[in-house]
Amino acid sequence: MIRASELVTVFVDADNTLWDTDRVFASTQLRLLHDVEESLGLTWPDEDRLQFVRAADQELASLHHDGLRYPPALLVRALSLALDGMDPVRAAKIALHGSEPAKIYADQEGVILNRYFQSLKALPQLKKGVADGLRQMKELNWNILMVTESAVTRARETADALSISQFFDRVLEGRKRPELYQRILKLVGSPSNAYMIGDQIDRDIAPAKQAGLKTIYFPGGFKPRWHDEEASPPPDFVISDFREAVQIIRLEHAC
Template sequence: MEITNIFFDLDNTLWDFKKNSTNTLNEIAFKFKFENLGINSTKKFISIYNRFNDQLWALYRLDKITKEKLRSERFRLALEYFNVNNIDIAEKIGIYYINESPKKKDLVPHTKTVLKYLKEKYRLHIITNGFEEVQYKKLENCEISKFFSTVITSEQIGVKKPNAKIFEYSLSITKSTKNNSIMIGDDLEADIIGAEKYGIKSIYFNRNKSKHQYNPFKEINCLSEIFQIF
């Protein structure tokens, strides 16, 4: 059957999470005067923060910690690494990050041209594990919400990608089928393997050209390659 519905992941597929997060963390280092806290390398702090954040997100995807735990712990642990044991500062930094990072507008290259092209022929949707209150802000601030018919968040359903239930729900709410849908995302396990195990074809956006053993339906390294597929 012909593809009529395209489901996109958001973070690092369309919205440049890495770049926007780094810019926000640099702002935090300046605003909270990291040098006065004994943190002399913002680059090192960002590296340590990303390590803890990735570990906590992995636990969050497995439902082993709550959203609140993830938010409170990632900055506390990063600061603690630099011997800054101040829960109050960690909480203030966490609030600043959640408020400010969604305002950042950097998109993955070719995002708008690809979405404009696809929108003329397909119904476009978002499936995201990101926090609901910030994902909508990202879409609005980057002026790409207009391209999407539906935004599905894991918090709406109570399960996260790669759980089959989120894909089942997404097809149901958009009145799509496995055969007329395709998933595009940068996370091999959550987006690609999750979708294909459920029976939806996928396009793995392997932007960093990471080595892997999986054989997805399609694989691209740049969003502009989508023009050659659709």
Template sequence: MSYPMSPGKSTYRAVIFDIGGAVDLEFAWEMALDGAIASACGMEGIRVDPAMVEEASEQAVAAFAPDVTLHMIETLCGGEPATVARVTRRVEAMTGQLDAFQLRPGIEDLLNRLKARGLVLEAREPRWERLERAGIAELFTCDHDVPPAECILVGDRIDADITPAKAAGMRTIQFRSGRWRRQRPRSAAETPDGVVTDVAELEAAITALVT
């Protein structure tokens, strides 16, 4: 894996985590979503198997689809608008209240170590109660005044995490995990400063920047 290198004395004071994929494994969520898509398609008489769902997922990720679920449904339903709309509604009904948060093994200890080093931690998390139930909400700051040039962003998606963070002037680390593990940059503007696949590599990547 590749790690970012600090250009000299560190100026990085904050680490921003996109919770899904880095802190939250998202394994249970992705399994439930894929199952819901297959079930909803089946209700329309469209028989799909796990390999077909996986292929639809990979196509959506490779296409940098802003709505991966919708892209998958469109692929599996052949793009027929009325069918896509019905399947989408059924999937939303099946998963809308689903709470499948899975704290990544080792990530809580890493967050504590980063906090102990004096780094500000921020969570990009619309459902704060999930972090509270996991017992890690207190490690994060809701709002901070650290400018983007002094921030490191950790996320699993190039399109939704890495690219906008780089455009804002942050350093970026891609955590390859789950559905987006095969997503690759298409240009320098989308290329992260570091790429990791587990918590140990993430700590090494952050350390390379802040030390």
């Protein structure tokens, strides 16, 4: 029988750590821009269309009380203003405060948003080494916990579709605060060997470190412009392939 003090517990973030959510979002945002352009009969001339969308997107997220979960209708309105000649950052502020009349009719906006939400349902790809890494962890009898700030049902459905759900002992939903990790560690026996693998320094690594976990940073493709990594506590380890985490933890656990 494995004692609690010997058990290895691994918390793993979901979006952009297990699977590449950012690629789905990028494709969805480009589709949204195309639909707004068609509705207005205007075209953004620059080649870097994603940068154009994300200038407005990041401004909205930085100003809205719900951050990146702001209502996407705001992005539709910001892009419509920006396509008409307004700077994307200013357009986002105007859209948020509703100080300009909408340039797209409500029924057209509804169609655009329906397509947006349908596009977000696309199945993401697993990140490098995830399936093999999880399999190795399970063979080592480690306690593997998926932790997500999205809905548990969505995370489970994605894990099922990507054939990795069998590797997780639990799927947890909640804000990634130190208290979350501490509470779960008590439930699994307060193991001394606990790790967090995540793609965001501020939302994954920092709170886990505050809770006393060792942290493994697996960078994703998306970094919010408002986050200063140099001002945050550095991770204990950095990987470019999920399988590297297995080797790191094995060496740590053997010491």
